[in-house]
Amino acid sequence: MDITNLIDEALEKISRASAPDILESVRIEYLGRNGQITKLLRSIGSLPSDQRSEAGQEANAAREKVEAALTEQFSRIAHQPKKSKIDTTLPGIRPLRGAFHPVRQVIQDARAVFRRLGFEFVEGREVETEFHNFTALNIPLDHPSRDAFDTFYTKGKNLLRSQTSTVQIRVMETRKPPLRIIAPGRVYRPDTVDASHSFMFHQIEGLLVDDRSTFSDLKGVINLFLRQFFGKNVKSRFRPHFFPFTEPSVEVDMSCILCGGKGCMTCKRTGWLEIMGAGMVDPAVFQSVGYPSGKYRGFAFGMGVERIAMLRHGIQDIRLFYENDLNFLRQFS
Numbered sequence: 001m002d003i004t005n006l007i008d009e010a011l012e013k014i015s016r017a018s019a020p021d022i023l024e025s026v027r028i029e030y031l032g033r034n035g036q037i038t039k040l041l042r043s044i045g046s047l048p049s050d051q052r053s054e055a056g057q058e059a060n061a062a063r064e065k066v067e068a069a070l071t072e073q074f075s076r077i078a079h080q081p082k083k084s085k086i087d088t089t090l091p092g093i094r095p096l097r098g099a100f101h102p103v104r105q106v107i108q109d110a111r112a113v114f115r116r117l118g119f120e121f122v123e124g125r126e127v128e129t130e131f132h133n134f135t136a137l138n139i140p141l142d143h144p145s146r147d148a149f150d151t152f153y154t155k156g157k158n159l160l161r162s163q164t165s166t167v168q169i170r171v172m173e174t175r176k177p178p179l180r181i182i183a184p185g186r187v188y189r190p191d192t193v194d195a196s197h198s199f200m201f202h203q204i205e206g207l208l209v210d211d212r213s214t215f216s217d218l219k220g221v222i223n224l225f226l227r228q229f230f231g232k233n234v235k236s237r238f239r240p241h242f243f244p245f246t247e248p249s250v251e252v253d254m255s256c257i258l259c260g261g262k263g264c265m266t267c268k269r270t271g272w273l274e275i276m277g278a279g280m281v282d283p284a285v286f287q288s289v290g291y292p293s294g295k296y297r298g299f300a301f302g303m304g305v306e307r308i309a310m311l312r313h314g315i316q317d318i319r320l321f322y323e324n325d326l327n328f329l330r331q332f333s
């Protein structure tokens with residue numbers, strides 16, 4: 001091969017070598033023991049004596065050029081900034097997004113419906129007095145719910161509230177009607193934990209007080225809530241019941257959202273699901289917060305949040321809500 005072509009070819013390969021090991025293999029190809037330039041130098045001795053000098057100079061010049069190019073390329077590679085280890089062609093890592101707990105979702109959705117009806121969101125304390133949890137709600141001293149088996153008592157005659165109705169009392173003590181409040185929150189009862197009971201669960205309490213509301217207003221508000229929350233085909237029925245703090249009192253059933261009222265396991269083949277307790281505020285409750293007798297009327301209602309979340313998602317075991325198992329919770333995000 002012509003020596004000029006040999007140099008060009010070597011310089012070309014050197015300039016394209018992007019890593020030290022590639023460069024080393026180029027060096028061996030030309031300058032190694034059997035390299036092309038080494039062979040050329042070795043062959044000079046066999047040339048006729050009048051050609052040796054010129055051929056020797058050319059071959060040495062070639063070796064120097066290639067060696068210089070190798071040195072230069074080695075230092076260029078060595079000073080190159082290291083290539084990033086991030087492969088930008090791979091799909092990205094999806095950021096973990098939080099979501100609301102199914103219990104919180106029920107509270108927020110219910111709150112949104114009641115907000116459209118003009119109800120104000122109120123929160124109350126979880127450690128309460130006997131007065132606010134029982135006495136002011138017209139619950140007599142000998143009522144079984146006051147027993148230590150049914151209520152968690154703390155030091156100093158306080159207790160963990162066993163119902164959110166305490167918020168009604170707290171609000172009425174400090175404000176005058178008209179009132180329209182919705183009060184979601186935790187309540188505590190010393191129940192043995194099983195698939196449908198927990199020592200802690202959530203309720204949503206509602207209260208409306210003015211000077212003219214009637215039982216048909218209560219029915220209207222509850223029906224509107226049930227239809228907005230569960231769907232427009234939901235029917236309701238009101239069964240007479242007794243609560244100390246309302247008179248008259250009712251238990252509200254809605255047509256089973258799982259079977260459409262035909263009867264299934266969840267509704268125990270009745271086609272109806274018990275969904276809340278309600279009634280017109282008992283005059284004794286108004287009296288206990290100091291409202292003048294006969295001046296105000298109103299209604300109250302209360303429902304269990306976990307029960308609604310269980311019906312909504314077809315969940316059979318209340319304990320799943322409190323275990324913080326992300327495999328369970330991620331289904332509702």
Ligand SMILES: [Zn+2]
Pocket residue numbers: 256257258259260261262263264265266267268269271272
């Ligand atoms: Zn059913």
